[in-house]
Amino acid sequence: MNSSTMDKYFDLVMKTAAADQTEIVIYTESSALTRFSNSAIHQNMAENNSAISIKSISNGKIGTAFTNKTDDRSIIDTVKAAEKNASLSPKDDDFKTLPTGKAVISTNGYIDDTAKASPGFRADVVADIIKLTDKHDLMAAGSFSTTAGLIGVANSLGAKSIGKITEANLNLVIIGADSSSYAEFYDKDVNNLRLESMVNKAIEKTLLSAGPKKVEPGKYDVILEPAAVADMLGFLAYSGLGAQAVREHRSFMNNNFGRRLISPLVSFWDDANDPETIGLPFDFEAVPKQKVIFFDKGIAKNVVYDSYTANREGKTSTGHALPAPNTFGPVPLNMIMKAGNSSIEEMVDSTQKGILVTRFHYTNFEDPLKTIFTGMTRDGTFLIENGKIVSGIKNLRFTQSILAALDKVEMITKDRHLVKAFIGSCLAPAVKISDFNFTGVSEL
Amino acid sequence: MKVILNEALNQASIQGAAYADVRIVETLLQSLSVKNGKLEEISYNLSSGFGVRVLYNGSWGFAASNILSKDEAAAITHLAMDIAKAGNSVQKQKVDLTKAEAVIGHYKTPVKIDPFSVPLEKKIDLLLQTDKILRQDKRIAVADSGMFFIRKKIYFASSEGSFIEQEIIESGGGISAIAIKDGEIERRSYPNSMGGQAQTRGYEAIDDMRLAENSERVRDEAIALLQAETCPSKITDIILDSSQLALQVHESIGHPCELDRILGDEASFAGTSFLSLDKVGSFKYGSPLVNVTADATIPGALGTFGYDDEGVPAQKTYLIKDGVLTGFLTSRESAGQLGQTSNGTMRADGWNRSPLIRMTNINLLPGDWNFEDLIADTDDGIYLETNKSWSIDDKRINFQFATEIAWEIKNGKLGKMLRRPNYTGITPEFWSSCDAICNDKYWTVWGTPNCGKGEPMQVAHVAHGTSPSRFRNVQVGVGR
Numbered sequence A: 001m002n003s004s005t006m007d008k009y010f011d012l013v014m015k016t017a018a019a020d021q022t023e024i025v026i027y028t029e030s031s032a033l034t035r036f037s038n039s040a041i042h043q044n045m046a047e048n049n050s051a052i053s054i055k056s057i058s059n060g061k062i063g064t065a066f067t068n069k070t071d072d073r074s075i076i077d078t079v080k081a082a083e084k085n086a087s088l089s090p091k092d093d094d095f096k097t098l099p100t101g102k103a104v105i106s107t108n109g110y111i112d113d114t115a116k117a118s119p120g121f122r123a124d125v126v127a128d129i130i131k132l133t134d135k136h137d138l139m140a141a142g143s144f145s146t147t148a149g150l151i152g153v154a155n156s157l158g159a160k161s162i163g164k165i166t167e168a169n170l171n172l173v174i175i176g177a178d179s180s181s182y183a184e185f186y187d188k189d190v191n192n193l194r195l196e197s198m199v200n201k202a203i204e205k206t207l208l209s210a211g212p213k214k215v216e217p218g219k220y221d222v223i224l225e226p227a228a229v230a231d232m233l234g235f236l237a238y239s240g241l242g243a244q245a246v247r248e249h250r251s252f253m254n255n256n257f258g259r260r261l262i263s264p265l266v267s268f269w270d271d272a273n274d275p276e277t278i279g280l281p282f283d284f285e286a287v288p289k290q291k292v293i294f295f296d297k298g299i300a301k302n303v304v305y306d307s308y309t310a311n312r313e314g315k316t317s318t319g320h321a322l323p324a325p326n327t328f329g330p331v332p333l334n335m336i337m338k339a340g341n342s343s344i345e346e347m348v349d350s351t352q353k354g355i356l357v358t359r360f361h362y363t364n365f366e367d368p369l370k371t372i373f374t375g376m377t378r379d380g381t382f383l384i385e386n387g388k389i390v391s392g393i394k395n396l397r398f399t400q401s402i403l404a405a406l407d408k409v410e411m412i413t414k415d416r417h418l419v420k421a422f423i424g425s426c427l428a429p430a431v432k433i434s435d436f437n438f439t440g441v442s443e444l
Numbered sequence B: 001m002k003v004i005l006n007e008a009l010n011q012a013s014i015q016g017a018a019y020a021d022v023r024i025v026e027t028l029l030q031s032l033s034v035k036n037g038k039l040e041e042i043s044y045n046l047s048s049g050f051g052v053r054v055l056y057n058g059s060w061g062f063a064a065s066n067i068l069s070k071d072e073a074a075a076i077t078h079l080a081m082d083i084a085k086a087g088n089s090v091q092k093q094k095v096d097l098t099k100a101e102a103v104i105g106h107y108k109t110p111v112k113i114d115p116f117s118v119p120l121e122k123k124i125d126l127l128l129q130t131d132k133i134l135r136q137d138k139r140i141a142v143a144d145s146g147m148f149f150i151r152k153k154i155y156f157a158s159s160e161g162s163f164i165e166q167e168i169i170e171s172g173g174g175i176s177a178i179a180i181k182d183g184e185i186e187r188r189s190y191p192n193s194m195g196g197q198a199q200t201r202g203y204e205a206i207d208d209m210r211l212a213e214n215s216e217r218v219r220d221e222a223i224a225l226l227q228a229e230t231c232p233s234k235i236t237d238i239i240l241d242s243s244q245l246a247l248q249v250h251e252s253i254g255h256p257c258e259l260d261r262i263l264g265d266e267a268s269f270a271g272t273s274f275l276s277l278d279k280v281g282s283f284k285y286g287s288p289l290v291n292v293t294a295d296a297t298i299p300g301a302l303g304t305f306g307y308d309d310e311g312v313p314a315q316k317t318y319l320i321k322d323g324v325l326t327g328f329l330t331s332r333e334s335a336g337q338l339g340q341t342s343n344g345t346m347r348a349d350g351w352n353r354s355p356l357i358r359m360t361n362i363n364l365l366p367g368d369w370n371f372e373d374l375i376a377d378t379d380d381g382i383y384l385e386t387n388k389s390w391s392i393d394d395k396r397i398n399f400q401f402a403t404e405i406a407w408e409i410k411n412g413k414l415g416k417m418l419r420r421p422n423y424t425g426i427t428p429e430f431w432s433s434c435d436a437i438c439n440d441k442y443w444t445v446w447g448t449p450n451c452g453k454g455e456p457m458q459v460a461h462v463a464h465g466t467s468p469s470r471f472r473n474v475q476v477g478v479g480r
Helices: A003-016 A072-088 A119-134 A195-208 A226-240 A243-247 A307-312 A344-349 A402-407 B002-014 B070-090 B120-134 B204-209 B211-227 B242-257 B371-376 B427-432
Strands: A021-037 A040-058 A061-067 A104-109 A139-155 A160-175 A180-187 A218-224 A268-270 A292-296 A334-337 A353-367 A372-385 A388-392 A396-401 A409-420 A425-441 B019-035 B038-056 B059-065 B104-108 B140-158 B163-181 B184-190 B197-199 B234-240 B292-295 B316-321 B362-364 B380-392 B398-410 B413-419 B422-426 B434-437 B444-453 B458-466 B469-476
Touching: A003 A021, A003 A040, A003 A072, A003 A139, A003 A160, A021 A119, A021 B070, A040 A072, A040 A119, A040 B070, A061 A072, A072 B038, A072 B120, A119 A139, A119 A160, A119 A195, A119 B070, A160 A195, A180 A195, A180 A353, A180 A372, A180 A409, A195 A372, A218 A226, A218 A344, A226 A243, A226 A334, A226 A353, A226 A372, A226 A402, A226 A409, A226 A425, A243 A307, A344 A409, A344 A425, A353 A425, A353 B380, A372 B380, A372 B398, A396 A402, A396 B398, A402 A409, A402 A425, A425 B398, B002 B019, B002 B038, B002 B070, B002 B140, B019 B120, B038 B070, B038 B120, B059 B070, B120 B140, B120 B163, B120 B211, B140 B211, B163 B204, B163 B211, B163 B444, B184 B211, B184 B380, B184 B398, B197 B204, B197 B444, B197 B458, B204 B211, B211 B398, B211 B413, B234 B242, B242 B292, B242 B316, B242 B362, B242 B380, B242 B398, B242 B427, B242 B444, B242 B458, B371 B413, B398 B427, B422 B427, B427 B434
Parallel strands: A040 B059, A061 B038, A104 A160, A218 A353, A334 A425, B104 B163, B234 B380, B362 B458
Antiparallel strands: A021 A040, A021 A139, A040 A061, A139 A160, A160 A180, A218 A425, A268 A292, A268 A334, A353 A372, A372 A388, A372 A396, A396 A425, A409 A425, B019 B038, B019 B140, B038 B059, B140 B163, B163 B184, B163 B197, B234 B469, B292 B316, B292 B362, B380 B398, B398 B413, B398 B422, B422 B469, B434 B469, B444 B458
């Protein structure tokens, strides 16, 4: 599918639609993923898919329907199904209108070499990883995926945006007898992969964490690398940084706008147009995405809006609508944390006794208002004593308020890393935090 | 359908595949959600396509497309072969499939009421009715009521001569109320959290839930929790209700018993397992009361089907017998490691995913206690109900769960309500502390329709049969 095919579908839907307002989202994607473990490829796949989603509104009643059958008959049936669903809905008095807005056509996020990456190319990258790990008798596990997508959004009020995008993502775990490490590459351009240095750093970390000691749970100074920081910001993003969460009083931002909640060293925002991130410049209502600052020098500032939540409050959409139907409201997808001026080496130097964490595993909220979450460390947890990493340690469980942790940020690195999140991404630095609450330890 | 299946198998054969299978899957999802008086979701979602899996010189290749045509079948099979050939260059050991009988089979979920025949108006009315009751108190900030229905048609054919048609029907639903006051947030859900209960049944599953009849209690408990005492931090005896225990089984028995995890296939993402092949037959997983099956044949359970996505018939097998580990969840590729054949757990999340080892219905078999007797037998402890959050490490050994609600147990009686309960433990220690399991009168199979695993991410629909059980000397109130 290309832009002109999309226009054909837009025209067909608009010609068929009988509703007061109609929105159409079309996406087409070619993706491939090569997965490896025990230093061999064990799963290897590719997928081609296209799909169309319709939202119909008549007399304030909203219905949606979705299909991945792209023949004319199926599309017409889907429009009718959305209209039928709308007819059965009660009127939503808070719905005002779909957005109008100017057209956005974007190809900045698309790199041809990423789109054309072959199974042989992906296999060669995995082979190169294994050559490096074999030298140290270490095992490699991970996945290498390449994706090309085209997304178009249009509505009957004339809004229309089309964007082309690519993604390359390599995640890597290097495993020793009793230790492991993690590294990730996430970029629109597969050519930016610096494989050898990425793998060698991870190898060094696996070797350094061999023979892990057991440390007792308690409060420690902690250095969190970017993957762990991104995990924390991701929880804040989906649980409390959207207007719907605030409206429903389930956001930690409620009653706190304008107040300092976290360290003045910390600022973070959403910005899909930042060249260091990956993202479409428009949302799933075709609205151009705005930069939205959530915390500025520790002070709670704003949340993101889609057209529904913005119209309800007399505001303007910030371009953060998710695909319909969406009961969760708008969510930021391109989180960015402001860089500091430090380095991980300087953080380690400054630490009398502390713990360095590569990444978290299986984190989950216990209290979204107090932002208390729990999870485990994974793939490289180290003990720091007297300004030096002295050994790897067994993985620890933490039970900790995210906002309380961000209030105790003492240092932030200059370097940031783009981390692929559960949805969207996060450009995150490493941070040093005092009094991080570890509550348990793994036996293995 | 057969044109596509045959074309893919023919092309795979011509190009030298040692084995091939092809699945055509069509999934229809209808979902409805009412939140705070508004019908926030009424949708109709149709996804169809086919996936071809080939084995060439000991390497897998998988490719999938949403375009159902003979030409596309040929092109996608070529792509799957190219992928398998690329994998040959990074191979340590050739894939060797254990034997499976060729099957010509058919399976259809038995239903009393086809959920797609029930008028949408009736479904919406029920959700609006429950929503109205949930919101009768202003302290309820968010009232959620929802239901979903799935009809999945699967056509499977393999180069070994299998041809299987299946139609799986699922129905699910539930309600929840969130109460918020003075910076405190509490939630109650029914019949379970995370959307409620889900089963392979028809609309009768929704009727049986009696959502409207339970709405008032759910609302009132959410509000009462705002004033309840916080669960203390201490080591004590706990009794878990069957729905929380279902997730405990899921995370600390189901996942660690997946043989692909044990063999390292999930090392970079979902994680591995503290179990190993040599532990089968000797490892003490829990107390002698602990008996666990993987049973894909339980009528109405969410993890029930006729055949897995390798064409292996649904089975019942023991994972733990009298507290000792006896087996794993296996595939045709992995079962040979145990000198066995597959026990039929390979399932894919739709046409565009290659099958993985997934849980079916993983069940803690009932004991012989009455619930009332179990409470009466407990001098000092806490009874915890309905999952709120879950977390476990990448080897499935250190877990922490929070539940929505708990009650103190004092001198054999349920006492005051407790808020923010949570508990933590180490998997084999925890299961070894199990000293009482309620009988089959209290045994419920809970659907878990959100089990994530694999890259690209796949979501499996699985289930767990459990009855309330007691565990001694468990740490509760973590992080206080």
